[in-house]
Amino acid sequence: MRPVAMVGAGMIPFGELFTTGMKEMLPKAMAAALASVDKGMSASDFQAAWFGNLQPSDGFPAGVLADSCGLLEIPVTRVENQCATGNDAIRNAALAVGSGQVDIALVVGADKTRETSAMSTFWDWMGMARDKAWDFPQGLIAPASFAMHVARFMHEYHVQPEHLAKVAVKNHHNAVTNPMAHLRFEVTVEQVLSAPRVAGPFGMLDCAPQSDGAAAAILVAGELAERFTDHPVWVRGFGLALDRVMHAHKQDMTTFPSTLRAAKQAFGMAGVGPEDIDVAELHDCFSGVELMNYEDLGFCGRGEAAKLIDSGATSVGGRLPVNPSGGLKAKGHPPGATGVAQCVELFEQLRGHAANQVDGARWGLAQNVGGPTAVSAVTILEAN
Amino acid sequence: MTRISGIGTYRPAWEDGNYRVFGPDEDVITAAVAAGRAALGDSAPGGAAEVSRVVLVCAEPDYLEGAPLPVLVRGLGLDASTAAEFRVGGAPAALDAAASARPGTLVVAVSPGRGAAAAAVHVADRGMLLSEPRTVAHSLPMRVVATGSAEPSVYADSRAERELGWRPIIEGLAGEDAKPLIVGMPDKEARRFGGRGVERAPAGAAGAFFALVDVTTRPEVTEVVAVDSALGVAVTVSDADQARVEHDIRPGVPAASRPRHVGGDVVIPMSMPSYDRAFEQKLSLVASRCPQCGVEAYPRRERCLGCGRMGDGEPFALPRTGEVYSVVTVFAPVPGIATPRALAVVSLPPTSVRVLAHVADTAVNECQIGDRGRLVLRLIAVREGVPDYGYAFQPEVAS
Numbered sequence: 001m002r003p004v005a006m007v008g009a010g011m012i013p014f015g016e017l018f019t020t021g022m023k024e025m026l027p028k029a030m031a032a033a034l035a036s037v038d039k040g041m042s043a044s045d046f047q048a049a050w051f052g053n054l055q056p057s058d059g060f061p062a063g064v065l066a067d068s069c070g071l072l073e074i075p076v077t078r079v080e081n082q083c084a085t086g087n088d089a090i091r092n093a094a095l096a097v098g099s100g101q102v103d104i105a106l107v108v109g110a111d112k113t114r115e116t117s118a119m120s121t122f123w124d125w126m127g128m129a130r131d132k133a134w135d136f137p138q139g140l141i142a143p144a145s146f147a148m149h150v151a152r153f154m155h156e157y158h159v160q161p162e163h164l165a166k167v168a169v170k171n172h173h174n175a176v177t178n179p180m181a182h183l184r185f186e187v188t189v190e191q192v193l194s195a196p197r198v199a200g201p202f203g204m205l206d207c208a209p210q211s212d213g214a215a216a217a218i219l220v221a222g223e224l225a226e227r228f229t230d231h232p233v234w235v236r237g238f239g240l241a242l243d244r245v246m247h248a249h250k251q252d253m254t255t256f257p258s259t260l261r262a263a264k265q266a267f268g269m270a271g272v273g274p275e276d277i278d279v280a281e282l283h284d285c286f287s288g289v290e291l292m293n294y295e296d297l298g299f300c301g302r303g304e305a306a307k308l309i310d311s312g313a314t315s316v317g318g319r320l321p322v323n324p325s326g327g328l329k330a331k332g333h334p335p336g337a338t339g340v341a342q343c344v345e346l347f348e349q350l351r352g353h354a355a356n357q358v359d360g361a362r363w364g365l366a367q368n369v370g371g372p373t374a375v376s377a378v379t380i381l382e383a384n
Numbered sequence: 385m386t387r388i389s390g391i392g393t394y395r396p397a398w399e400d401g402n403y404r405v406f407g408p409d410e411d412v413i414t415a416a417v418a419a420g421r422a423a424l425g426d427s428a429p430g431g432a433a434e435v436s437r438v439v440l441v442c443a444e445p446d447y448l449e450g451a452p453l454p455v456l457v458r459g460l461g462l463d464a465s466t467a468a469e470f471r472v473g474g475a476p477a478a479l480d481a482a483a484s485a486r487p488g489t490l491v492v493a494v495s496p497g498r499g500a501a502a503a504a505v506h507v508a509d510r511g512m513l514l515s516e517p518r519t520v521a522h523s524l525p526m527r528v529v530a531t532g533s534a535e536p537s538v539y540a541d542s543r544a545e546r547e548l549g550w551r552p553i554i555e556g557l558a559g560e561d562a563k564p565l566i567v568g569m570p571d572k573e574a575r576r577f578g579g580r581g582v583e584r585a586p587a588g589a590a591g592a593f594f595a596l597v598d599v600t601t602r603p604e605v606t607e608v609v610a611v612d613s614a615l616g617v618a619v620t621v622s623d624a625d626q627a628r629v630e631h632d633i634r635p636g637v638p639a640a641s642r643p644r645h646v647g648g649d650v651v652i653p654m655s656m657p658s659y660d661r662a663f664e665q666k667l668s669l670v671a672s673r674c675p676q677c678g679v680e681a682y683p684r685r686e687r688c689l690g691c692g693r694m695g696d697g698e699p700f701a702l703p704r705t706g707e708v709y710s711v712v713t714v715f716a717p718v719p720g721i722a723t724p725r726a727l728a729v730v731s732l733p734p735t736s737v738r739v740l741a742h743v744a745d746t747a748v749n750e751c752q753i754g755d756r757g758r759l760v761l762r763l764i765a766v767r768e769g770v771p772d773y774g775y776a777f778q779p780e781v782a783s
Contacts, residue, residue, distance in 0.1 A: 119647065119648055119650050119719045120650065120719075122647075122718055122719060123650065123652060123653065123719070123720070127653060131658075132655045132658040133655070133658040133659055133661065133662035133666065134662060134666070134683065134740070135740055137652065137764045137765040137767060137772045137774070138727060138740055138741075138742060138764060138765075139714070139718040139720070139721035139727075139765070140727060140740065141714065141716065141718055143714075143716060144712055144714045144727055147712040148710045148711075148712050148727070148729060149710070151710050151711065151712050151753065152709065152710040152753065155710075155753045196715070197713075197715040197724075198714075198715055198716045199712050199713070199714045199715060199716060200711075200712025200713060200714075201712075246740070247729055247740050248682070248729055248737075248738040248739050248740045249738070250729075253709070253710055253729070
């Protein structure tokens with residue numbers, strides 16, 4: 001595979017975007033990515049596009065992207081892989097560019113979670129991800145599905161509710177200075193612990209918000225990179241892996257095996273290990289999930305995640321800042337956009353102008369885990 | 385004459401003052417299954433083998449057509465070829481059904497509503513003897529329930545009820561026992577007629593079999609009378625101590641902590657083909673084992689996880705007791721699902737199978753990882769008007 005460079009990446013601020021429809025969000029995200037290309041690029045330069053989208057809005061996804069962004073001359077493919085959708089869209093585009101078939105590719109991720117009534121959303125989303133006869137009628141909503149893992153994780157490794165709360169506190173803190181973030185306010189450990197309960201160990205403040213949003217990235221063949229920028233970011237590794245879909249079939253719920261598998265692929269491809277990563281954007285849809293991800297990605301040993309968050313290593317200024325953007329927890333979580341937006345953050349980090357800049361960051365890692373905790377995607381980027 | 389080898393009773397765990405009430409996951413069918421399994425001896429599978437017919441007696445069924453009778457049969461662990469019938473009626477109908485059944489019949493009587501209870505008798509070739517059944521059909525419509533109406537029409541006059549309703553029935557049924565056990569009226573009224581009432585007997589159909597339970601501890605009683613405003617039935621009872629009695633009645637849990645529907649009205653989508661594919665495995669708790677490598681699957685898999693073999697495996701019945709691997713209480717209101725309620729992943733040793741099930745009959749946050757308990761048939765959700773039944777996890781309670 002030939003080298004693949006990211007030469008542009010941008011997003012619209014995440015939030016409850018009642019006044020902005022899918023057909024407005026998509027061109028805005030594309031324009032933000034184009035505007036970030038140092039030496040300029042236009043939409044007519046794209047040769048193919050991939051659209052990460054979980055829940056179609058205002059039409060079939062590929063058509064809505066092509067139509068709203070004026071991309072009628074090129075192939076547009078919708079990617080759906082639950083919460084791993086965004087990073088999987090990037091993977092698909094990178095494969096196409098790497099293969100030599102496409103020189104300049106657009107990746108967009110977007111979702112409008114607030115487009116349907118809060119009442120119907122639960123069942124719409126569970127209907128996409130659960131066995132119709134077995135798990136669906138149980139009402140295993142997303143927070144409960146992740147809480148089932150985190151409850152067992154806490155039980156086996158004696159992790160305390162305070163450790164979960166610290167993840168929320170850290171990521172909210174980071175979001176305050178990120179103009180793209182949905183929830184830009186600080187929270188305290190006490191507030192997190194005393195917030196209304198949602199499911200298992202999660203209260204309201206342990207949960208990512210339901211956000212609308214869109215993000216875009218531009219991938220080009222390595223040899224073309226300097227036509228667009230002197231500071232490209234290199235797509236060095238990616239992985240995508242699955243796991244058992246039904247909760248009753250998951251052998252060890254203290255881990256997400258799909259993350260282990262996707263990380264192995266991505267690290268192997270990039271030729272680096274977890275110790276080389278300088279900044280990471282991890283899937284913190286629920287506070288405790290970030291802790292599990294530390295262990296699954298090898299940022300610490302089994303059972304050591306609580307110690308890692310306690311040490312401050314994952315705060316900005318620490319050894320391995322995690323979610324300097326605010327993460328899903330506070331930046332927001334429009335699922336199709338989430339993975340792409342993680343890469344937008346890493347693009348800025350690795351070019352040295354992020355809102356919460358990690359000094360000298362060279363290697364960045366983005367990770368998602370989703371569906372009924374059965375799919376993960378990992379992307380590894382390197383600074384020029 | 386008929387003989388009764390086993391009597392089972394069930395009362396829901398939720399306690400509202402002095403009454404037990406159904407949880408949101410219970411209905412006539414789930415209560416009937418609980419009482420029926422108690423009558424058959426849940427731990428003795430031989431009991432079910434002797435049953436070829438099930439009669440469900442209830443005055444207020446939840447459903448008149450659709451899934452319930454097949455679900456009842458599967459829930460009782462009976463073969464799909466077992467005949468099942470539904471009989472609308474109260475305590476006299478239940479007593480008549482028991483006294484006129486052939487051996488191999490399970491008669492289940494359910495009283496829903498306030499003071500909910502269910503009771504079942506296993507009619508066999510041994511056990512308590514019911515003989516000389518007598519019937520008086522009488523009509524004094526003191527209480528009328530129109531189908532579809534929420535509230536009964538009641539003619540409130542207790543003297544009229546006694547003198548015009550019960551007296552002709554009791555006199556018409558007069559037998560040899562001077563102090564019969566009478567269900568269907570308050571103890572005070574039963575005594576006026578020279579009989580005695582049954583302590584804490586539920587109103588409605590189940591009361592008849594709670595009376596039979598009472599008889600097993602009162603050797604002096606030789607006659608049981610059941611009345612309602614349409615019918616009186618009396619039977620002579622002997623060999624009362626030869627019926628095995630099993631109660632499925634747990635310590636009460638305050639009904640105030642029952643899960644509630646708070647998410648508003650919503651229609652939960654239903655897929656009839658997927659319901660059908662899952663039905664036998666789900667309701668009969670049948671898993672599958674690969675004949676080639678022994679790996680177990682629940683639900684069945686087309687391709688074996690162990691060796692890749694294609695096609696059906698060997699079916700086997702899952703154990704109905706297990707241990708909580710992980711559990712969380714869902715507090716967020718989920719439209720169509722009562723909350724707060726706990727969901728658990730439950731291991732079923734000695735098999736490798738785990739199931740996802742909601743936690744039944746338990747106050748919030750009471751169920752913990754490692755708790756042991758059993759699987760009980762419950763209503764999981766109502767989907768497009770169709771009741772969707774499955775198994776819930778009921779933790780053991782300290783006795």
